[in-house]
Amino acid sequence: MASVSLSGIVKRFDRTVVVHGIDLDIADGEFVVLVGPSGCGKSTTLRMIAGLEDLTAGQIRIGERVVDRLEPKDRNIAMVFQNYAIYPHMTVRKNIAFGLRMAKLPKPEEDRRVREAAEILGLVDLLERRPSQLSGGQRQRVAIGRAMVRNPAVFLFDEPLSNLDAQLRAQMRLEIKKLHQTLGTTVVYVTHDQVEAMTLADRIVVMRDGRIEQVGAPTELYRRPASMFVARFIGSPSMNMIPGVIAEGVGAVGLDGVGTVSGLGELENASAGRRVFLGVRPDDLRVATEAGGGPLSLEARVGVIEPLGPETLVYAEVGGRELVAKADGRISLRRGDVVRLVADVDELHVFDAETEVVLRR
């Protein structure tokens, strides 16, 4: 087990800079998820930790050792790939033991480790099968087993669940989390799926265009996004953004064509007249049928309704703009109904329209 520390790592392919100087400290035993849209540099960062890509600049430490110049095999890491990378011509047993054979372990020790991993992953009955006889989830388990038997200090996962269907993905997600709780090994996990990031991570690192946008615990990122990008990326459906302008007086924002919100308190370096976005999550935007006051109270016309069972997503038009609200599943609404969308002051976010940085914490 070990901590991982990245300082100022840069990756350039020819002229394109893919990773712009990332600093990140991962504690021993921590589960860290790198998340972001495709092309944000998350996979490249992971591959640099693995040693599959060279660093252009910066330094990587695993435990106390600087590893940037070490071969992948000498870094004491194991990696699980998106397409599993298990060999079709070998049995499950051979696949799991393949890396061990190179370590020249005594045969009984090798068998013991394979057995142990197979038991934890529920692969005991499948050891003599070939990958073609396995389901996607089982294949992914074999790939994890191959990583496990090496007793690495750090597990690296590169979008391991992307090739699975939704149901299996949820199941494997749970298994990976359990596995981490059992083994307690440091994990660096890359995904583009914010749900995976939220559910698995001790800490999430949101990346964008080769830079870290925000680092924090899942609830922190959800509750206190530092930028519009993070606010939109984390949470589903995305946060509603209503354009507006900072009004005279403390904590007031004039929303374009909808009215004014007040009582927002101190806004950071906000001068009257500055363009902003008021953000509110669908979960925090309640549907009220009677007129009522509140810091945010908007009259809306119901458009599309998506019943999800326990709750219903209501797409409603406010001043020519569509907002999404989450309502109780038992609500009865119809297209064209006029409702009020209400939110508490604590759930409102204000972002600078130009820098996209949050102005209210």
Next chain:
Amino acid sequence: MRAWYHARTVGQKQAVWAWIFLALPLFFFIAIRLFPTGYTTYVSLTDWNLLRPKNFIGAANYLRLWNDPIFWQVFWNTFKYLLIGMPISLVLSFLVAYYLDQVRFLQGTIRALYFIPFLTTAAAMAWVWRWFYQPVPIGIFNLILVDLGFSQQPFLRSTSQALGSILAPAIWAGLGFQVVIFLAGLRAIPETYYEAARIDGVGRWTILKEITLPLLRPTILFLVVVSSIGFLRIFDKVYNMTVDGKGGPLNTTRPLVLNIYQLAFTDYRMGYAAAQTMVLFLVLLAVTVVQLRALRTK
């Protein structure tokens, strides 16, 4: 007709169209492959010489063949082409493809250079090589040997060197095709297999032996079959590189196909030639079946 067609189910309509489209290739297959095969079988049981009518003589041609020392020599020559040519060409083309796959610089150009001989007319190439093998001052190989202080070699005029001298251009000409097929096979192996192996610390040799070669099995199978058939049917190089196209000296380079050609179109012994053709057909069939069995994935 129209009414009949409209009354069919979708599946039946598709079958009708499938047969319509298959009719032409099927006709050619029967007229150009299947019928001649049957006809050859019949001719091989006659003493036909183009002039007199075909007399049925039973297995006499096959008996004569069994007792013909030239047939056995030619038969053995054919297998020499196969047993020497096929492994050498496969190993060479794999080595070229394996290293070429790791080269990014000018890869397309190098690949094209290997492929050009495959596109060249066999007869022209054979004659150029025949020239290369001439004595000083014409042949380039002997010029090089003499320059380096070695004695001249007879090459095509020697009973021991001629077969190898003909094999060399044959292997060279087929190399480009095999390299391209091997490259395609190598490309089809996902990069992550190698990355996973790198993380596990697997050595180059083990990766080659345990990952690359097993995953190339279908490619290797295809090339073994195709190149075996190619060497068993060798003709044009021998015909163009030996005196009067006779497969000399002393029949040491004459393959079965050339022997059949000589019997049929120089000696007009159609029945006997047909009998040898049947033997070649059975050999090709056997070799292909054995190889498909041996290399079939479990």
